Amino acid sequence: MAATGADPLIVRQLEFLGGMASAGGWRPDSALPEVAFAGRSNVGKSSLLNVLLRRRGAARVSRTPGRTREVNFFRVNDSFVLVDLPGYGYARVAKERRAEWRPLIEGYLRSSPNLRGLVLLLDARRDPSDDDRAMLSYLADSETPVLVAITKMDKFGTDAGRERIDAIASALELDADQVVPVSARTGMGRDDLAAALMELVGSAA
Ligand code: GDP
Numbered sequence: 001m002a003a004t005g006a007d008p009l010i011v012r013q014l015e016f017l018g019g020m021a022s023a024g025g026w027r028p029d030s031a032l033p034e035v036a037f038a039g040r041s042n043v044g045k046s047s048l049l050n051v052l053l054r055r056r057g058a059a060r061v062s063r064t065p066g067r068t069r070e071v072n073f074f075r076v077n078d079s080f081v082l083v084d085l086p087g088y089g090y091a092r093v094a095k096e097r098r099a100e101w102r103p104l105i106e107g108y109l110r111s112s113p114n115l116r117g118l119v120l121l122l123d124a125r126r127d128p129s130d131d132d133r134a135m136l137s138y139l140a141d142s143e144t145p146v147l148v149a150i151t152k153m154d155k156f157g158t159d160a161g162r163e164r165i166d167a168i169a170s171a172l173e174l175d176a177d178q179v180v181p182v183s184a185r186t187g188m189g190r191d192d193l194a195a196a197l198m199e200l201v202g203s204a205a
Contacts, residue, residue, distance in 0.1 A: 002097075009194035011053050013077050016061050019070030025125025028073050031203040032160035034081040034114045038105065040129060041087030041122030043149040047184035048121065050086065052193060058084065069100070071108045080201040083108070085114075089131040109142060117145035119193070123149045124164045124181070128172055136172060146195050148174055154183040 019082040039045050046059035053076070061198035062072045062084045072084040085108065108117065118139055122128055139146050150168060153161050161181065169179050181195055182189035 007194070008191060008198050009052070009076075010057060011076055013075070014053060014055055014057060016118040017057070017073040017075055017081070019067050019072045020104070020108060021070050023103045024111070025107075025172070027071070027108070027111060028081070030073075030075070030081055030114070031051045032075065032081050032114065032147060033116045034083055034112055035197055035201050036083035036085055036108070036112075036118045037084040037121065038135060039087060039133060039151075040089040040123075041125050043087065044184055045084070045087060045121050048149065048151060048193075049082075051182075051187060051190050052197075053082075058082070069104075071104060080116075083112075084122060086092065089129055089133075098118060101131075102134075106138065109138070109144065112120060113146060117147060119147045119197065120172055121149045121150055121151050122168055124152050124161065124168075127153055128168060133172070136138045145200060146178060147193070147200065148172070148179050149189070149193055150179060150181045152185070153181045153188055154185045 017030070019024065020027045036051065037045055046063060049059045050056050057075050061067060069086050071086065074082045074084070076082050085105055086101055088105070120135060121133065122132060136146065149167055156164055165179060165181055169176065180189055180193045182193055
């Protein structure tokens, strides 16, 4: 999908609504459509959110100590709620703690009737992990639409990049229109992701 013309997502207003710290815990009461972002730690989620929103604020809030393990909610332009899920599967964290993300993320997914879709970030350099697969199968079971953003594409030239995308898409049996290659470093794919996101939330920002 090639982006043409106007910027699909111009952020005029960005408000941090708060964080959900445990399954069944507080979450904002909002009727707006939601879209969530997930991926393993270090996948480049904060960097991509900064580029997507053209703000540094959102990712900074989500990185403040204590908030990295929360589900963080942001209202964008009074038009949708962007949900930043905690990064999962950090290799240096003990195995018991690695599994902590599941109840919280699953708790969020269960308590979110307005969720229109989830953007799963995958690092172009890595093969999808068991956690990535678990996330995708959970989303398939709950019939949640999924976009897959393949991050750090600047690490590859055109042909090698295409090969990585094909390898990841076929390993996970993804449709071509679900996959958006991106680079926070170069801005590649930002408008494509913004356009796909706006289609998911089903409204103009
Ligand atoms: P998070 O843990 O998922 O929020 O990931 P960060 O945004 O903090 O990024 C993790 C690491 O990947 C940092 O060292 C970033 O500089 C690097 N990174 C993030 N996005 C890109 C990208 O598009 N290209 C490259 N080459 N590195 C990136």
